[in-house]
Amino acid sequence: MTSDTQPSLINSLQRSKRLATIALMMAVVAWVALMLSAKFFPQYSNILHILMLSTEAGVVGGLADWYAITVLFRNPFGQIPIPRFLRDHTEIIPRNKARIAESMGHFVQENFLSPQVVEKSLQHTNLSHSLGQWLQNPKNSGQITQVMQQILPKIFDFIEQEKIAQFIQSNSLQWLENTKVNQLASEMLHSILDNDFHEELLQQGLDSAHEWVLQHPTQVREITTTLFKELGILKLSKGASFLGIDMQQRTVDSFMEKLEQVLQDREHPWRQYVEQYGKSLMLELQQDHSTTSERLNHSKNALLNSPQLVNFMSSAVVILFNAIKSDLAKTDSGIAKNVQAAIETLGENLLQHQEVGALLNQRLSTLAVHFSDRYSDKVIRFISERIHEWDSTDMIAKIENEVGGDLHMIRVNGVIVGSCIGLALGTVRALVDYAF
Template sequence: MRVFATALLLVMAAAFLTFRHLAGLHPEWSVPLGFAIAFTEAAMVGGLADWFAVTALFRRPLGLPIPHTAIIPVNKDRIADSMGRFLQDNFLTPQVVARRLHGFNLAASAGTFLSGPRGGEQSRLSEGTAGLLADVLESLDPEQMGGMVKAGLRSQLEKTELAPLLGQMLDHAIADQRHLPVLESLLRKTGELVEANEPMIRAMIHQRANTIMRWTGLDERLANGVLDGTYRVLAEVIVQADHPLRAKIDDALAQLADDLRNDPAMRLKVERVKLELLANPAVAAWMDAMWERARAALLRAVRNPDKALAGSLGASMAQLGQALGQDARLQALVNRFARRTLVGISSRYGSEIVRLVSETVKRWDAKTVSGRIEGAVGRDLQFIRINGTVVGGLAGLAIHAVDRWL
């Protein structure tokens, strides 16, 4: 469109020169050529004026330091702040979110999208949405976005009391006997550990035995008895489901579960350990690595949505879509949860999201900002140049006609 608008301006310039030349050669054609000259002359003025106006938005025309040009690069930071305020005022306040979600059946729409055939408009929509999401993920600052996600996760972990949750999980595991494979594995590992360190155990028994026992060889018999007894007890506990030691272990685990739920001292101890772990640099590094893996996996999924939704995952998503589309109670539950979640997110993190967008745009260089905005609306701006050339020419015709009439 830029080439077309420029070519139209050059055509008007060439026509103007041609008509002026013909007017000198053929004075008898002065009236029609006068209108043609007036049209092309005014069209050049209109086209040049609009070229200057459009160019001045994104850069300095001809590189000249003319005041009030390169408006977008010069005002990049102000534009970023305005975008942030617009986003917050129109999309991220709890009142706006609640009002926009009121009466909107999000669950039914999601069900129709998930269960419908993948093709036509839906494929284009999913591809466009996935591409947009990927572009957003790649354009946002990974460190700041990751920091916000990790800060939210850390905040939720700090608020969540783990001891009662661990106690309930342990209670359910004991009731369903899901702890038995873990217990048997621990017993086998204990036997392997004793066997691997048998020379060290024998040496410890020999060192602690008195002189008489060493002279009589009783220390060796004692070491053999300790090791054989340990192996026998471990084997019996693994093989016999009703072994007394198993019952004692179950009782100890049940008591631990009860303490985790009801003992203030135990709950305080668990909370203290949790806070120490969260403050540990190793845990912070683990959270960083987990976020990077999640972000990379999400980018791979949105870059290739068809592959991500293929196979059993795609079938499961289709079944979920059918359930969402047909079950009114499930729709009401999902819609209520979505409204509360989105309103809560806008209330808690709206300002953080706005600041993230604003600071990301501010970190872009001026050329990048201008290029992205021009790429989004540049085609329409070139139509302004074309319209300016045509309208300018028509205005020149009108002015020339009025001048001749007067």
């Protein structure tokens, strides 16, 4: 409930109470006035008795409704001794707080959080379409971006505090020390080989190398010159050039020929060698005590024990955080614009790709049903415990503020309806007396 709504409800409650009290007092005053009038004007006693019966019924209706509403929240008799059967049916809401808590919990569970209800509701809801429409709206994506601009700098400031930074750094280093990177590397290789990513990577690499050699003949010439020089055969190649033999070009041509063979032949021995080497490396990394695994873990530990590396990483993180904070502080933040554009693009893609949307709906529905089945009891228990912990006075005040205005208007209706019924009964009585 907002701060503006609370005073409005309190004012409505007080206004309804005053109106109900005024209606009851008017009925009492009218009743007394009519009784006195009947004494002083006996010639009008018939009509006055009809009206008096109407006001009596209005007083009874108003008092009865006042009592009925009051006993919901408190004991209207106070310390006055009353029969037990009356006392046991006062303060109905405070006395039954535990039962109300359990009933509310079961009501929420049965009507909102049960797996059957959640699944049925989501079957008629296109979550991905609604999400896509919401995300592609510039107003909504702008709000998300603004929240990000406000929260991220505060998170960075918190992380950059000296003690927090040291805590995170020490725990991160400890986690890395206790982590066997050979197992991680083995799993990565397993995923790459199983999904034939190595074939794609190799193909992309060979295509890029082939294209680069064709487009950069000068740089290729320089590389072969450097290579021949390191091998000590540069003078020999120059001597062969006098005989019309260009050893450097022949080397390049030979390389290109081999490269094209590998590109065209999916079963080329070089490709098979790469795959076999990858599988062999994966199997070695699966074994914690293999030479490859021990070498990899030793290299990791050596890096972690290097103060220079740790200081460099800490400095790099600080520099990165400062750069992000500085950019987010700008009104025309590039990061914010890119994030907002990415959010809107995501929304558009969700609307355009129906297959992805259908799959997302299915996954979200399955996830929601799973969570409702697993955690609904905990949610209900939490609700019941919070209601049990409520102070009875506070609970009564909350309920009265919410519905008290309407309840006290029932008192007004009681006076009016009672008066009407009394008037009708009085009229019937007068007609019967007149007829007989």
